[in-house]
Amino acid sequence: MPHLISLSDVEAARELLQGVIRSTPLEPCRPLTAKLGGPAWLKCENLQRAGSYKVRGAYVRIARLSDEERARGVVAASAGNHAQGVALAAGLTHTKATVFMPINAPLPKVAATKGYGAAVELSGSTVDEALVAAQEFADRTGAVFIHPFDHPDVIAGQGTVALEILEQCPDVGTIITAIGGGGLISGMAVAAKALKPDVHIVGVQAAGAAAVPPSLRAGAPVRIKNISTIADGIAVGRPGDLTFAHISKLVDEVVTVTDEEIARALLMLLERGKLVAEPAGSVGVAALLAGAAHISKPVVAVVSGGNIDPLLLLRVIERGLSAAGRYLHVTVRCSDRPGSLAELLTQIASQRANVLDVSHQRHNPHLHLGEVEVVLSVETRGAEHSDRLIRSLRDAGYTVFTDHE
Numbered sequence: 001m002p003h004l005i006s007l008s009d010v011e012a013a014r015e016l017l018q019g020v021i022r023s024t025p026l027e028p029c030r031p032l033t034a035k036l037g038g039p040a041w042l043k044c045e046n047l048q049r050a051g052s053y054k055v056r057g058a059y060v061r062i063a064r065l066s067d068e069e070r071a072r073g074v075v076a077a078s079a080g081n082h083a084q085g086v087a088l089a090a091g092l093t094h095t096k097a098t099v100f101m102p103i104n105a106p107l108p109k110v111a112a113t114k115g116y117g118a119a120v121e122l123s124g125s126t127v128d129e130a131l132v133a134a135q136e137f138a139d140r141t142g143a144v145f146i147h148p149f150d151h152p153d154v155i156a157g158q159g160t161v162a163l164e165i166l167e168q169c170p171d172v173g174t175i176i177t178a179i180g181g182g183g184l185i186s187g188m189a190v191a192a193k194a195l196k197p198d199v200h201i202v203g204v205q206a207a208g209a210a211a212v213p214p215s216l217r218a219g220a221p222v223r224i225k226n227i228s229t230i231a232d233g234i235a236v237g238r239p240g241d242l243t244f245a246h247i248s249k250l251v252d253e254v255v256t257v258t259d260e261e262i263a264r265a266l267l268m269l270l271e272r273g274k275l276v277a278e279p280a281g282s283v284g285v286a287a288l289l290a291g292a293a294h295i296s297k298p299v300v301a302v303v304s305g306g307n308i309d310p311l312l313l314l315r316v317i318e319r320g321l322s323a324a325g326r327y328l329h330v331t332v333r334c335s336d337r338p339g340s341l342a343e344l345l346t347q348i349a350s351q352r353a354n355v356l357d358v359s360h361q362r363h364n365p366h367l368h369l370g371e372v373e374v375v376l377s378v379e380t381r382g383a384e385h386s387d388r389l390i391r392s393l394r395d396a397g398y399t400v401f402t403d404h405e
Helices: 007-017 030-036 054-063 067-072 081-092 107-115 127-141 152-168 183-195 212-218 241-250 259-271 280-290 310-323 340-350 383-395
Strands: 026-028 040-044 074-077 097-101 119-122 174-178 200-206 253-257 299-303 327-335 354-361 371-379 399-402
Touching: 007 054, 007 152, 007 183, 026 152, 030 040, 030 280, 030 299, 040 152, 054 081, 054 152, 074 081, 074 127, 081 097, 081 107, 097 107, 097 127, 107 119, 152 183, 152 241, 152 299, 174 183, 174 280, 183 200, 183 241, 200 212, 200 280, 212 241, 212 253, 253 259, 253 280, 259 280, 259 310, 280 299, 310 327, 327 340, 327 383, 340 354, 340 371, 340 383, 383 399
Parallel strands: 040 299, 074 097, 097 119, 174 200, 174 299, 200 253
Antiparallel strands: 026 040, 327 371, 327 399, 354 371
16 A cells, blocks of 8 residues: 555645645624524635635645756646646746646636746546656656655645644544545645644545545445546546545545535635635535535635636536526427417516526427427526425416426
């Protein structure tokens, strides 16, 4: 089994990071506190330099390179946050950096990585494929490969998040955070378990990119074939050998959340917490809202990143509104005669719902002669209001279908 890092490694990393990173705030979260019936806090790494915790591990790794190694430059692969962390860390240490990113990487993350001074190469459709290209570049040029998670220095740097949490909330009962490759939770678990052995450590993966649960069942890292999630920052097909060793020994529980649950959490953070988070940074909150994890209170959820493409944010907000029952897509069958649409809209207005979009469809083979389908997007005040609207339409004699039927 790979050698695990120690608390002294994390503490040494913190010394190295003095003056480089900011100690991010721990903010109370009233919606989660109400949901859980006890104190809930948010560790706001979305407010860290470069927008995520990644700069911690990247800086520790690069700062410990020899002068000869830094002269050769560094290379990394990332969907965005590790890319920005490496680019920033390389700039601070006067090191040339090349970063390989998937071709579908969010444009703001690509632009930010370039803005920190790194050269960006787009390669492959996943982080795993970009990792292969980055390793080939390192072999060809002699650049030092900066792994996004599976290196002791990177893990130690990420573990400094837990040192701050334990200072800010000494009685913390549960720490919950995202798992992609596993660097963040590995380092945090080392520090937290050493200083507070009874703290409950929970890792969260997107259901469409959950490689850790099957790996834990197999007793070794397992690669999953298909990855599909809005949480691009944790869309990793296989945990690292070193990170898996930490997770299997120190992490108490690993759970998964759906994209709908992630979207709902992101919307809550934006609307109630006044925090901009990316999907990957929201999964801990998503698990708490969904009741997916066993917890001891107080709970601290790490909001691990806030780098989100504004276009994705628009789509996620819409998805979150839909998941919360506030944005309803509904198909209604009614008679194809003058005035029928006006009657339908009047019925919807009587329930004080706001119609955002309407379209007619007459070519469905399942329609009867003289019948039309009206597809509507409707803004409501929540799940109860949506249910009341649907009942009223059916009571009025309409045939109604929703996205969930």
